[in-house]
Amino acid sequence: MPLEIEQFMARSDNFCVLVHNPESHSTICIDAPEEGPILAALERTGWNLTHILITHHHGDHVEALKPLKHRFTPKVTGPRGEAGKIDGLDELVGDGDAISICDEPIEIIETPGHTAGHICYFFPKSKLLFAADTLFAMGCGRLFEKSPADMQKSFDRLAALPDDTEVYCGHEYTLANARFAITVDPDNEALRQRLRTVEAQRQAGEMTLPTTIGLEKQTNPYFRTSDPALKNALGMVDASPAEVFAEIRARKDRF
Ligand SMILES: [Zn+2]
Known part of the structure; x- marks a missing residue:
């Protein structure tokens, strides 16, 4: 079941x-x-x-x-x-640990960035990810305790999960994130379409989550730091993924 x-x-x-x-x-x-x-x-x-x-x-x-x-x-x-x-806390876990709750296996993925010790919980059998304040729909958590390069590595870890993994996040920031994302990735048709969907969902008072890893890889700028069109839009064609990540996060902080 x-x-x-x-x-x-x-x-x-x-x-x-x-x-x-x-x-x-x-x-x-x-x-x-x-x-x-x-x-x-x-x-x-x-x-x-x-x-x-x-x-x-x-x-x-x-x-x-x-x-x-x-x-x-x-x-x-x-x-x-x-x-x-x-x-x-009764049980302490860290990166790579595997636990099981009533036969449901759960893998721990450490994602430093928002905080230094932030972890995400991945349920491989049910393909669920609980990403809290690391990954938001079309966004990422504010970097309070670690660097953009650290968070970029954390995003690489999450990008390796199956595309059809359902992702639950810690906050309803989707619309604000979408409105910002379009400013750094203006030619992304999937993103434009998603912005329209999200606007309609919020207007109707609906929740915008869960999302999926596959949808985030298409529309979340922090997953698209190697994309030529996004890099071009930022004027950073030769920059590394970590540099692009840092620039997007800095722009979001000022948005
Ligand atoms: Zn937090």
Whole structure:
């Protein structure tokens, strides 16, 4: 039986996701942004929280960890590299580790950039990626703790996943990212089309995620740092992928 997924908003623009295994009756919460919406989602679905997977130490991803632990006693897994900054982790994981939650294999991919120890969770059997604040639809997380070159390497890791991997991200930044992306990749027809789709989705009050690795490789400028048309539009035909990545991120910071 396939996993069931409940995606909902928390705080102002955080996404939160519950992943439910109907055979084992286990339920994983990806990050813990806010207790109220998570409790409401558990109530709505009738699922019992058994696991929490934490991606990085920022408050808008861990704030509800303590109250949820107190209420449900889930097992909490999180990044070894940020263990000192997150209270309540039961299991520490790092790059290349493989864990299993009720027969669902999960691989840990370390993606330094947004924070130094940020990890993504890849479910190879179900082809799901929980990318939090590393990869957004047509965007990437702000670089608080590592360099553009580090984040570019992190993106290379994610680009190697199967194109049909469904990607869940930490925030609803899709429309703003699309409006920026078109300024650095103006001749990308797939991107123009996606911008129109996303505008319609937001107007209708719909969520724009999940996305897929394949769609991001076509429309996310941070995945397209070797693309001749994008490099030409930036006036950087001879630049390395890391240099192009840094330029796009710097422009986005000023956008
Ligand atoms: Zn963050």
